[in-house]
Amino acid sequence: MFTFRVLAQCPETGARAGEFETPHGVICTPVFMPVGTQATVKAMAPFELEAIKAQIILSNTYHLYLRPGADIVEEAGGLHRFMDWHHPILTDSGGFQVFSLATLNKVTDEGVICQSHLDGSRHVMNPEWSMDVQQKLGSDIAMCFDQCLHYPCTREEAEAALARTTRWAYRSKEAHHRVDQALFGIVQGSVYEDLRRQSAREITALDFPGYGIGGLSVGEPHHVMYQMLDVLKTEMPFNKPRYLMGVGHPSNLVEGVARGVDMFDCVLPTRNGRTGTVFVSTGKINIKNQIYARDFSPIDPHCDCYVCRHFTKAYLRHLYKAGEILAARLCSWHNLRFLIRLMEQMRESILNGNFPEFRQHFNEVFHGEGDENEN
Template identity: 55%
Template sequence: MPDFGFDLLGTDGQARRGRVTTAHGTIETPAFMPVGTAATVKAMFPEDVAKTGAEIVLGNTYHLMLRPTAERIAELGGLHKFMNWSKPILTDSGGYQVMSLTELRKLTEEGVRFRSHIDGSYHMLTPERSTEIQHLLGSTITMAFDECTPYPCTKEEAEKSMELSMRWAVRSRDAFVKREGYGQFGIVQGSVHEDLRLRSIEALNGIDFEGYAVGGLAVGEGQELMFSTLDFTTPAMKTDKPRYLMGVGKPTDLVGAVARGIDMFDCVLPTRSGRNAQAFTRRGPVNMKNARHATDHRPLDEECPCPACTQYSRAYLHHLIKAGEILGMMLLSWHNIQYYQQLMQGMRDAIEAGSFEDFQAAFLEEYNGGDIAPL
């Protein structure tokens, strides 16, 4: 079995082209991970997710520990077998979900005691328990347990939160069971403050994880502030380990973050948008509820190889959405994940060719140019 590793294959400015090697296969970076919160990418068959080019998906500790429980998944052979996905799986630690339960949780140095949103039962999530759950699931990449700093917050609050996350990072690492082909990522916190981010990076570097994530962004600060935070964060991060920006984002976010040295992403946006009639295309987002599509026989995007674009018209997709048919949600979800994977492939090719700056300019011009005119 191969050891967990990261090869930096090339750079173009700050943009990086790499490859992550794991027990469950390789991940070409920059990479986008479709989100499979409850052991499924919503409205998608696992084999169809793989057909889009996705090489890794994300699962969620919080949701899986409550239902069906990590212990049951372990008894059934682990998360890969349970959800019929043989490629790598990254599981987030549950910290973000628990922190969002403001009225249902109590935060202490030990961890977080919270009430289940499902049945009101009480649970305790600590760095040790989060790491244990992810081990039971058989996660290829385990995330350290952290507190996701909210935005806005005072600098004092951000500092206190970051320091707690760094103490939890040590405990998460101590609880991690090292084995060939599996890795654990630490999470950089510090809100939008340069000195706090740099202190967080220094603390995590001392722990020596297999990879490093940037957390606490895409939580309401806006794209401009997210980019400016990355501008001083990623240059301080290790170059020989993968860098993962959590919970991001829109296509323009992905391209801008790759330009700033990020390797991996996850976001619910492609599938959530697909279930809500929004399609992402190279000409920008398209709302398939709009009446202008009702008689349009053209494909959603003539250059997209997904079934929604190659087998059906805009008029049919519009009809499915208006009729509330599940197939409409399935097709738009597939299309959006396909679009995201094509975007990542385009960035990988551009970095290899040394033309990322031109790629970014052309992408933004077309994406911001608007959809094709109605018939």
């Protein structure tokens, strides 16, 4: 039911083009996954996601557990029917909320005692809880429960989180029984090379159908993230998909693909779209700036999205200044298509054998690596 094939690989870098078969369709990699935290990608309807050629989206286990509740989603026929998205879905484990809501959580070897950010109620999050919720949601890909750390962290903290992540991976696998759902393990180890190698070896020994790379894009410099990916490139199985979690800046996508990563996700394109920041071929601009008041050109003349084919910078700026909801929708639409198109271009270059040239041209034209923390 879950088959991954590498169709081509760049010998100079290790960049891969592949196919990952799931119950709801084949995912062509490398792929960017829009984030639909609450069973919706912010500002985008499912048919619009299809129009921009999104292949798979990500939803959030923790948030859907709290609202509307995993039982309700299960009664609705699962997440695909509930949100009317009939293509692949990946659900995270809830482990990232252990990191992002650290002030509300207490972490032990058993799991996490979590205080809801909605109403203050207390909940126990652990591998068994995560597997139960994700199986009720019915995603195509579920993630093991893990512990993600902040940056910087001490070696002792990284060692403890690594040990927990490995133990929790065993417990996640033991608690997971849904045969139409692939369970991915997650590699941790912070920015310590030997710990990254150790985590990769421990997690891949469990023979999951795919592997996430967690604990990056949490504030570390980009060159450090790339260093960790270089370390893992030779430690990860060739015949399994590799998923770099929480990364979505264009430069990071290109450099991640160059290091053998197949899957990415990030809230960046929709978050930026809501504030008027949009990607262009040379970097990014803020459409609300006065300079665009009489600019009757598209956001990016090289982009094939609906927004760039129909609207101008001047119109989009007007929408923002007028407080119109359409502004956030159109800029989110463009940003998502920009990233998805970038992945398509990289895949094509890998298949055609000219990825190094594509990467060089991109790095010459596109300026700016983005924020230090974009999760």
